[in-house]
Amino acid sequence: MDLQRLPVEVVYQLSQEYREQAYAVSAKVKNEEQLKQYCTLISMAIKCLRYIKRVFPLSIEQDLQVTLELVDLLLQETHNLDLAESFVSSLRERLLIHNSSSSTGSLVNERMQCELLLLCRIPLIRGSKFHFKAALRSCDHLVQHLSQLKDTLESYEEWKRVFQYVSMLLSQRLGKHLIVRAKYDDLWQNPELPLQWQAFITLSYTNYLLDNRFPIPLPVSQRLGSISFSDVRPKWYAWKLMLQLTILVYQDKNITEKLNEFKCFFAQSKDALTDSSDDSIVQVGSRLCLSLDSPFMLNYQDLKNMLLLFQSVSFLVNCYDKKASFSVMFLPKVVKTTTKLIDTMKQRNGVSLNEISAKLHWYEQILSLTRFYQVWQDMLLEPHSLHTSSDGLLHVMSQQAEYRKDPASICDEYQVIKDASDSTNETKLLSLLNTYLIRASLVSEGVERQKHATLCNIIWDQITKRLADTDLRDNATWDCALTMTWIMTHFEPFSSNPIPATDDERNHHIEKLRLYYDANKLRLSNEVEDEPQSKGSVDEVLKLKKSLMLQILLNYLGGRMLEQDLETICQISAACCRLAKIRKLPVIQYVTGLWHLANCTLAMKTKEVTITRAKLESLVKKICIREL
Amino acid sequence: MSDFPGEDKKIPKRLIEAVAHAPVDYLVPKLGLSNLLDSEFETNVIQRQDVFATQHTKAYSDLQPMSFDVADDANQELLFRRPRNMSFGSTNQSATLFDGLSPLASRCLAASAQVSSDNIKESLLVQLERPG
DSSP, rough: OSSSSSOHHHHHHHHHHHHHHHHHGGGGBBBBHHHHHHHHHHHHHHHHHHHHHHHOOHHHHHHHHHHHHHHHHHHBBSSSSSHHHHHHHHHHHHHHHHHHHSSSTTTTTHHHHHHHHIIIIIIHOOOOOOHHHHHHHHHHHHHHHHHHHHTTTTTHHHHHHHHHHHHHHHHHHTHHHHHHHHHHHTTTTTOOHHHHHHHHHHHHHHHHHHHHTOOOOOOOHHHHOOOOOOTSSSHHHHHHHHHHHHHHHHOOOOOOHHHHHHHHHHHHHHGGGGSSSOEEEESSSSSSSEBBBBGGGGOOHHHHHHHHHHHHHHGGGGGTTTTTOOOHHHHHHHHHHHEEEEEEHTOOSOOOOHHHHHHHHHHHHHHHHHHHHHHHHHHSTTTTTTOOSSSHHHHHHHHHHHTSSHHHHHHHHHHHHHHHHOOHHHHHHHHHHHHHHHHHHHHTSSSSEEEHHHHHHHHHHHHHHHTTTTTGGHHHHHHHHHHHHHHHHHSSTTTEEEEEEHHHHHHHHHHHHHHHHHHHHHOOOOOOOOOOOOOTTSSGGGGGOOOOOHHHHHHHHHHHHHHOOOHHHHHHHHHHHHHHHHHTTTHHHHHHHHHHHHHHHTTTTTHHHHHHHHHHHHHHHHHHHOOE | OOTTTTTTTTOSSHHHHHHHTTTOOOSSTTTGGGGGOOBBBBOOOOOOOSSOOOOOOOGGGTOOOOOOOGGGGGGGGOOOEOOOTTTOOOOSSOOTTTTTHHHHOOOOOOHOOOOGGGGEEHHHHHHHHHHO
């Protein structure tokens, strides 16, 4: 033990100085030596605080301050979670003893903050189910306990709300989705919640639903919609708008109006959306405020960058269209901006190195998403070229389009993706759908017909069951795609060996096809690209994005099954051929060309027959060369 | 139609056979867009109070420095988080990050143990898996 002991206020001051120095230089850490220096500074700050706790007699206020700072450093900078937890636990003990021996009972907030660390922050950092479960049990006990106390002190009621939220959060991490829903409804039972807390609960719950691709119930989307600009801070309002935009993008809906809302919002609040603005505070009750982890509350630059990414995804299927190819313009811009933002982040002062690292990780996520969508876009533009991607789904899809591999092994590879534990529901559904189409084509070709037909029925069941659990069940594009797939595989003109089905099933699918066809069919009198203009007559819900492939399939199927007039049919088949050519899919172009040839022959358009024959001849040559 | 181009060739004649060569790319997966919006919940309620008399450490520059290393620290050695997504080369440019500390802080630091690379880990698992 040192003989000459420094006074307690000096040691405390030193701890502050070491931490402030570390955070001031965090952006300068470039090599291993400097990383060691950074950690040494933090270790000095920790050592000072531990020394104070060990050596000096502290008042309860001093102990509180020192312990919370110490715990914060340990959680933020180290893996010593047990140590941090033991400090919080003993502080909580001291507060309890103090509370029972004093008459004031004024340390409620302090005790509750200890609980919050033990039941929320520390278990979330530990990240294991074991710790989530233990914390959830204790948290529910605490909520019960606070409910019984609530008559005595208003603060208890406010803290009860916080722990009800924590309980919901822990249930989310445990994947107890039904319980999460019940807990969210419970949180809403209290009509006197402050607007900020109401807004926070709904924003965070909507985010959770979207992350899991669950359908958004109507009351939730209404509550989300009712969060008004005047009730919450600008960054929260931005969060609301971004969530609403995400819902539209996930549903493949038109986002133009939402983008206009952003424009108005930026005009009003651009200056308030800075990193330094103190927007992370949420008011739980009249005397209780909590803070959100601020690095993820978005500033203006981040928001604008994300808007570009979200727009690109929304417009991705239109990338072939020169007038609407937003993704072609925007995706490279996202890469450029993100790289720039990363450089700016590396020069940020006054924050922990781990905070910088967390934000850099966030930017990495944006870059990795952007790379994924760039490859997807390339695949749309050049369907038969080889596209390399680290993403499993894209890799197999590219191989399928290349048709160098035999169908069975492509199906096997999709199976691997479908079974992978880290695949999302959406990825699994796409794998299943592609497998279904390949197997159904084998049925049509008569290759092990019975076996593949049985497999098709099994896969179809899996698709419909899986879809029902996700928000995609409300997605019109998915619904239309599945309807068309069913028609293609269950009717004679589209498959040589249709899979058997009952009349009811057939009629049901034809009726659905009719709805989508009527709402989206090509307008023939005018140019092909024109949208149907008949206002009001078409159900908006059924209107789909103008993706070329979808248009080809829908018009081909609708033209063959629902149209009677030969002249109209001829126009549709001509349009389908044109679209397939733009889409650079020779095999599809060939099939639509055969249909057009038949139509023209029937209509005795001799000139058109000659032209179409010539086109088909050259197409056959092209396909055969590619096949070799 | 008895005769049409490609009739004798092995080219798909039915829609389903042609479609099987074109993977469904008109349904675009939206992956983790909403995850970018997740906000972590943190817990800072208590405002910083002045629980200790504050005076700048420069005023104490005549005090004797001391190490804050205490014997029982060894039992609970600190293990620092190594930031992910950041690479740290062993370049020569070694601007010291200690510049600007007060004299007392510098001398205390010099008297204390420095953190070594072995104590900066990406995760605890890595350490456990390492033999020895």
